[in-house]
Every structure is written in C-alpha cells, then in structure tokens.
Amino acid sequence: MAPLLKVQNLKVHFHTDEGVVEALRDVSFEVERGETVAIVGESGCGKSVMARAILRIVPSPGRIVEGQVTYARDDEAIDLTALDAKGAAIRDIRGADIAMIFQEPMATFSPVHTIGNQINEAIMLHQGIDQTRATAQTLDILDRVGMPRPPRIIHRYPHQLSGGMLQRAMIAMALSCRPQLLIADEPTTALDVTTQAQILRLLYDLQGEFNMAILFITHDLSVVSQFADRVVVMYLGEVVESADVITLFEEPKHPYTKALLDSIPQTGAGRGQRLQSISGTIPNPLHRPRGCLFHPRCSSFRPGICDRVEPREIVLEADHRARCVLYDERYAEAIAPG
Amino acid sequence: MTSAKPLLEIKNLKMHFPIKRGFMGRTVGHVKAVDDVSLTIGEGEVVGLVGESGCGKSTVSRCIVRAYKPTAGQILLYDAEGKSVDLAAMPEADLLPYRRDIQMIFQDPFSSLNPRMTLRQIVGEPMRNYRICRGKELDDRVAYLLESVGLRPEHMSRYPHAFSGGQRQRIGIARALALNPRLIICDEPVSALDVSVQAQILNLLRDLQAEFGYSYLFIAHDLSVVDYMCERVAVMYVGKIVETAATETLFSQPQHPYTAALRSAIPVLNPRLRQLPVPLEGDVADPANTPAGCVFHPRCQFAQDRCRQEPPQLNETASEHEARCHYAGELDFSRLVEPASIN
Numbered sequence A: 001m002a003p004l005l006k007v008q009n010l011k012v013h014f015h016t017d018e019g020v021v022e023a024l025r026d027v028s029f030e031v032e033r034g035e036t037v038a039i040v041g042e043s044g045c046g047k048s049v050m051a052r053a054i055l056r057i058v059p060s061p062g063r064i065v066e067g068q069v070t071y072a073r074d075d076e077a078i079d080l081t082a083l084d085a086k087g088a089a090i091r092d093i094r095g096a097d098i099a100m101i102f103q104e105p106m107a108t109f110s111p112v113h114t115i116g117n118q119i120n121e122a123i124m125l126h127q128g129i130d131q132t133r134a135t136a137q138t139l140d141i142l143d144r145v146g147m148p149r150p151p152r153i154i155h156r157y158p159h160q161l162s163g164g165m166l167q168r169a170m171i172a173m174a175l176s177c178r179p180q181l182l183i184a185d186e187p188t189t190a191l192d193v194t195t196q197a198q199i200l201r202l203l204y205d206l207q208g209e210f211n212m213a214i215l216f217i218t219h220d221l222s223v224v225s226q227f228a229d230r231v232v233v234m235y236l237g238e239v240v241e242s243a244d245v246i247t248l249f250e251e252p253k254h255p256y257t258k259a260l261l262d263s264i265p266q267t268g269a270g271r272g273q274r275l276q277s278i279s280g281t282i283p284n285p286l287h288r289p290r291g292c293l294f295h296p297r298c299s300s301f302r303p304g305i306c307d308r309v310e311p312r313e314i315v316l317e318a319d320h321r322a323r324c325v326l327y328d329e330r331y332a333e334a335i336a337p338g
Numbered sequence B: 001m002t003s004a005k006p007l008l009e010i011k012n013l014k015m016h017f018p019i020k021r022g023f024m025g026r027t028v029g030h031v032k033a034v035d036d037v038s039l040t041i042g043e044g045e046v047v048g049l050v051g052e053s054g055c056g057k058s059t060v061s062r063c064i065v066r067a068y069k070p071t072a073g074q075i076l077l078y079d080a081e082g083k084s085v086d087l088a089a090m091p092e093a094d095l096l097p098y099r100r101d102i103q104m105i106f107q108d109p110f111s112s113l114n115p116r117m118t119l120r121q122i123v124g125e126p127m128r129n130y131r132i133c134r135g136k137e138l139d140d141r142v143a144y145l146l147e148s149v150g151l152r153p154e155h156m157s158r159y160p161h162a163f164s165g166g167q168r169q170r171i172g173i174a175r176a177l178a179l180n181p182r183l184i185i186c187d188e189p190v191s192a193l194d195v196s197v198q199a200q201i202l203n204l205l206r207d208l209q210a211e212f213g214y215s216y217l218f219i220a221h222d223l224s225v226v227d228y229m230c231e232r233v234a235v236m237y238v239g240k241i242v243e244t245a246a247t248e249t250l251f252s253q254p255q256h257p258y259t260a261a262l263r264s265a266i267p268v269l270n271p272r273l274r275q276l277p278v279p280l281e282g283d284v285a286d287p288a289n290t291p292a293g294c295v296f297h298p299r300c301q302f303a304q305d306r307c308r309q310e311p312p313q314l315n316e317t318a319s320e321h322e323a324r325c326h327y328a329g330e331l332d333f334s335r336l337v338e339p340a341s342i343n
C-alpha cells in the first residue's frame, strides 16, 4: 500500500527584502499509516514551514517552489501542492484527514468564543451534523483527552484554562474528526515537564485508540527517543539523516546527528565528562555556506570536498539515509585516510 | 549541610506580594511567591534550584540580589573570616559594597542587554560604576573578560544585535564576571538556546568555575542540565523547598513524591528504554491560595488524611538529605512509570 503521506523534494522560499530565504531546500520523507515520525532539528531549520507547507498554510511571503506532497485518501492519491490553497478540496482535507496542533494553543482558538462552540463548529463543518449531535461528540472527545468536567469546560473561554488544559482542548479539537494524520508542531515545548508528560502520554494513548499517524515536530531528542518510530533530522532546510529510531540513536551516520546526540546532557551520566559541543552557531539563513551546509561546524570536514560539493542523499540501508559525502562512493578515494 | 565553608545562607526566606483590588488599592490577599526557603551555598559550590514555572525560583534570586526586599527571613553573606552580614534586612544605602559580590546571568540573552550599548560599554559599565578602572586599563580588562568567555576582543565596539543568542549569553557572562564576584546566580542561562549552543555555554560556565572558584546558584527547569552542572540540588514547589540532596542521591533515591514525579516525567534519551510516566494529575497550586496541609497533597498519589491537615516540615531524613514530606523515606515510587514498547 502507498504510504499515507509522501513528501518529495519539497522546496519553500521566502522572498524578503533582504533576499531569498530557502526555508526548505529539498525535503523528502514518508509517513506510513499509524506510525509516528519525528522531525527534529534546531531553531530555524524549517520544521514549522514544512508542517505548514503540507497543509498549504505557508504564511506569505513564503511559497512552495517545487516538489510534491502526496496524501493517500483511501485509494486516491492527492497531490496537495497541486490544490488551490484557498479551495474547498484542501479545506476538506485540513481538519478531517490531516489535523494540526501547535506549540501555542492560543493560535488555534479564537479568544471570543467558548471552547465548546469552537469544537462544535469544527465537527459540524466536517461531518455535516446538527448542533445537538455535535455537542454530544464534543463532550465525548473532551472526556477522552482527560479534560476534567467537560460539561463545565465547554462554557469556558480559552483564557480561562491553564496551559495544560488548553493543550488538551486543542488536541480534542484536532482529533474531533478522527484524522488519519496528526501533525504536532512542538506541542509540549512551552510546557513544564510534568505537563509535557501528561500530554505525551495522552497522545500515545489516543494514537493507539484512533490508529492515526503522527508527524511529531520537536527539537527535544529525548522525547523523540521515547515516542518516535522513525526520525528525520533537519539542518538549515535540508533532511540530513533519516532512520528508524533505534538505528538513529545507536548508529547515527551524519556528523550533525552524531554531534547533536553528544551535546545533550543526560541525567545519570554525571558531571564527569564534558559535553561535546558543536563549534560555531547556526548560520544566518540568508548566508548559507557553500557545499555541505554543515561544513563550517563539522568535525569531519574534508577541505576541497565538503566546501565545494552539495552532498547527495545516500541510501545506507533500506530505511537509513544520510546526506554526507563521507558515505558517497564517488568521493571514497579522495576521503580515504592517508 | 555542606562540607565547604558557607558563602551564602538563606534562612526561612519569605516573599509575599500583596494583591490589590479596587481604586483604593485595598490589599485582598497575598501571592506567596516564596514561602519558607532555606538554602546554603558553600564557597566554590554549585547548587541547583529546580521546579516548575511559577514556583518562585526567580523570586528567590531577586531577593538575594535585593531587587526585592524580602517579607521575612535572613540572607547571610559570609566573608573570608566567617563573619556574616544579613542582606535581607539591610537598608538600601548600605548594600553597595556587597552588591558586587553577587552577580546574575539571565535567561533571555536578547532582552537582558542594552541594544544601544557596545560590548565595551556593556562589559565595562560595572567596573566604571565601581570606579575600579578606566581608559586603557578598562579596555584591557574588557578584552580579557571577552577572551575568557570565548569572544573576540576586536568585537568590543559592536552592538549586541550583531551577535547570535549563544554569543549574547557569553556577553552577559563576561559582564557578570567583571567585578570578580563570589557568587553568580544563573537564572535559566541556557533555556533559550539551541542544544548545540547550550552545550557550549554549559562547558564555559564549568570551565570558569574550575578556574576562578566561583559559587553558582544554578536555576533551571531542565533536570538533566542541573544534573550536569550541580553538586547539590534543591527542589522547589509553590514557594517552598521540598527536597535537597546531593545531585546523585536526589536522582537515584528521591524522597519527596514531587521530586520522584519530576524525575519520572523526564524522557530518557534511549529508545530501548521506553517508559511512560504516570502523569501527575491536576495543576500546580495557586501561590495566592495554597491548600491546607502539604502544598503538594492535591496532586500526590500517596496523600493521607494527615497530609490534608498538617503541613510537613523540611526534615533531615538521611545525612545531607532533607525532604518536606510526612512519609519521606517510606514511599515506593516504582509505580510512577510503566514500560512501553515501540509500535
């Protein structure tokens, strides 16, 4: 069966006064039904732009310049990039087939309507049912996400809920139409660890119950190691490595992935050893390095190659890819030690 | 408490903010942001202060630097001879000579630096204010400070906006070091930074500590960062310290249910060791309206009738290990996590 979502060579540019920001340069990955794919990378690498591009809600002046996003609805393959961004077809998919939750729940809810009315609206819009039945579904879904006392909560306005409760309300709204794919863009980053644990636990339980796929966007590799089936690592708008979760953590191949894993303090590891930090900082998106985007910070940097050629994505194993010349046989001789 | 000579000893610190209502500004209650905090920081020691948003960590640090005048309690600063002064009660005018001993590094490297000042002015200002040096001597000292935090002295005449988040945090650190302080309070110094840059700053703070013997009060909500930096950790919950212990002990044998819940909520970086935390239900108590008895009891799985009535004291339950729980040392925390599998 075709994957639920297939992103191929997606390219998104922002035309700003200072120049063109290549927010996504060439992003490809797939999401199978029911699985959790994590997208990780540091601030500005393009995670949110990617999520928005899938749903065709890239803010202006951003534009999808190239690539396809194929969504498999039953047996029909729909290229989302070919749809009219404001048309009925994409609106039908948004919410009903693919739902999204954001880091900032206030961005989802209008401050002037009650939580209950907003979830009702979404259900009535996508399922074409009446108010009474929609309300029953709203109460049910709020209960499912562990909201205390749903009959009271539906009359509250967003600002009357705590951060964790609002996050639950947003998840309830996203799940109200039983989407096949949930895109979660840093759903727990703004929350305290104990609230984060509540929300992650909730997503884990609901995924089992609803059998939906989750595209989980985060910069927290510990969360990834606990929740993802597969991992896609991004750097400056490119996918630099992707693999199943065990392989990625145990046999990372891209120098950026390796360095990222080594730079995280771990509880229990103690104060003995120094952290391996990555030298330098993430470059300004307007001044991208030539060749490999990571080369100015890379400890395996090979002069004459890494600063000249743009690395291809190399398939290391069926499901393990890395974008680095170290694994490209075309440069094997030049790179070999000695 | 600690083997080193004490540098700062906080005793029963309280900071209550009045809640005013109406146009007469009548006081209708108090936000008990800090409500009984006792903590000792030894000479050259790194002590962590952890807890969730709003538990009062920053308020404690603002009391120490006397940005706030505490409602009650003592903040004793010791000199080399072991004599102490109480900063909590000291009149504003007398504080100046002690202020330079305690410096702060803030979370937000973007808003904590004046955008209209060059690095020379930002880092040099404290030394000028205290009339320590000027002119060429000041420039040399600024250059030295910039170098010790890994910045280029040539960049002295640049403005903060020309630097990345990690570099701005280094500027803030250079400024904090300018007066040769004895204690540096780091309030979430890496929370706003990307992981790759976070590691650079943590390493820098550790190197500086090893070289100059500073004491740090290291405030963070990320327990793995605290574990990496600190010898001893205090856990705060709604204005109170609920547990203090050596870092290793705190993580391996927590005695307070809140510490145990906090620890189990941290995802471990290992896909073969998957665990689902049993989430802490409910919300953090409101510091303006704290529950009777133990402040943690509404969320505690182990709460008994006694917990709902009688507030527990901070008791030493083992050597150098204190917990504010009636049942400290008697509870089994293994049911706070469940194993999970990969799909």
Ligand SMILES: Nc1ncnc2c1ncn2[C@@H]1O[C@H](COP(=O)(O)OP(=O)(O)OP(=O)(O)O)[C@@H](O)[C@H]1O
Residues within 6 Å of the ligand: A014, A016, A021, A022, A023, A041, A042, A043, A044, A045, A046, A047, A048, A049, A050, A059, A060, A061, A062, A219, A285
């Ligand atoms: N409206 C915009 N105008 C110009 N550039 C933009 C705009 N929105 C995003 N970008 C650029 O696109 C790139 C990717 O941004 P994006 O928000 O996707 O990053 P991210 O990976 O989600 O980061 P974070 O972890 O901080 O959320 C960045 O370089 C950003 O500056």
Ligand SMILES: Nc1ncnc2c1ncn2[C@@H]1O[C@H](COP(=O)(O)OP(=O)(O)OP(=O)(O)O)[C@@H](O)[C@H]1O
Residues within 6 Å of the ligand: B017, B031, B032, B033, B051, B052, B053, B054, B055, B056, B057, B058, B059, B060, B221, B287
């Ligand atoms: N000046 C003030 N007036 C009234 N209430 C205050 C004041 N400063 C802080 N508070 C309240 O005191 C409590 C503790 O705040 P504080 O900033 O110390 O928490 P924190 O532990 O530093 O949180 P965070 O992790 O979010 O920085 C909060 O409930 C806060 O709203």
Ligand code: SF4
Residues within 6 Å of the ligand: B256, B257, B258, B294, B295, B296, B297, B298, B300, B301, B302, B303, B304, B307, B312, B324, B325, B326, B327, B328
């Ligand atoms: S005193 Fe009671 S309620 Fe408080 S933490 Fe201990 S067991 Fe829980």
Ligand SMILES: [Mg+2]
Residues within 6 Å of the ligand: A047, A048, A049, A185, A186
């Ligand atoms: Mg983002």
Ligand SMILES: [Mg+2]
Residues within 6 Å of the ligand: B057, B058, B059, B187
């Ligand atoms: Mg704070």
